[in-house]
Amino acid sequence: MQLSTVVSRLERAFGPVRELLVPLLSDPRVMGAWVVVVAVSTAVLLWDVRERNEAIPSLMKGVWTLTVLYSGPFGLAVYWYAGRTQIPRDSLARRGFRSTAHCYSGCGAGEVTGVLLAQGLLGLTVGWVAATTFGFAYLFGFSLTVGPLIQEGVGFREAVVDAFYSETPSITVMEVTAIGTDLLLAAEATVDDPLFWGALAFSLSVGYLAAFPVNLALVRVGVKEGMANPAEL
Structure with missing residues (x-):
């Protein structure tokens, strides 16, 4: 089945959702309000990290900052629930949220870079935009796992293998969904x-x-650790 056929079918299936969201997301007033909400959410995060959660590792501080920049109050809510040292107890759900945020921070940077380059600057066709954006997102997300592993003393080959099987499922689902939504x-x-x-x-x-x-699921079966329990820092 050709890509154009798949795209056409998806556009028909999600037509009502598209008709609802496109006018909303096209409104400069909505986007202006969103920028203000993200700015306030980011300020709250940075204040909380500086005043109450300085013990959080630098990597996770960066992860939470990017998560809030991407998703505003939703990202801040995830941080409040799973990322602060004040959480009452750790849980599978909190570990899952932290693991997703870690993946999200790198993949999001790659997605933004890929979309800006492929669609915004080069004006490529839909298929090439999707492929380029996925490539950047995978590279950024993959590097965010390989880099820290090497810093911890893990060999390059072992770090690459570990990152491949632990991050590929998450990155693939995240980016297929995100890129598909964006292009739709x-x-x-x-x-x-x-x-x-x-x-x-x-x-x-x-x-x-x-x-x-x-x-x-990856945290539950032990493929991922879910990042460190912030309450123990």
Whole structure:
């Protein structure tokens, strides 16, 4: 089946959702309000980290900052539930949220880079936008796992193998969902169109939600550790 046929079928299936979201995400007032909400959420996060959670490792501080920048109050709520040292007790769900946020921070940066380059600057066709964006997201997410492992003393080969089987399922589900959502809503949008940025921001959070069950399952079976318990720091 050709890609164009698949895209056409998806557009028909999600037509009502698209008709609802596109006008909303195209409204400059909505995007302006979203920027303010993200800024406030980020300020709250940074204040809490500085005043009450300085013990959180630098890597996770970066993870939570990017998560909130991508998803605003939703990212802040995830941090509050799973990332603070004040959590009453750790749980499988909290470990799943932290693991997803770790993946999300790297993949989100790659997705933003890929979409800006392939769609915003080069104006590539839908298939090439999807492939380029997925490639950047996978590379960024993969590197965010390999790099820390090597810093901990793990050999390069072992770090790459570990990252491949632990991150590939999560990255794939996250990015197929996020990139698909973005292109479904704004495949023809340009960087000066509010819809370009609105669809990108919306798609990132959709990707996080899609990847959470995958990370939860990986943590449950021991493939992932779910990042360190912040309450023990």
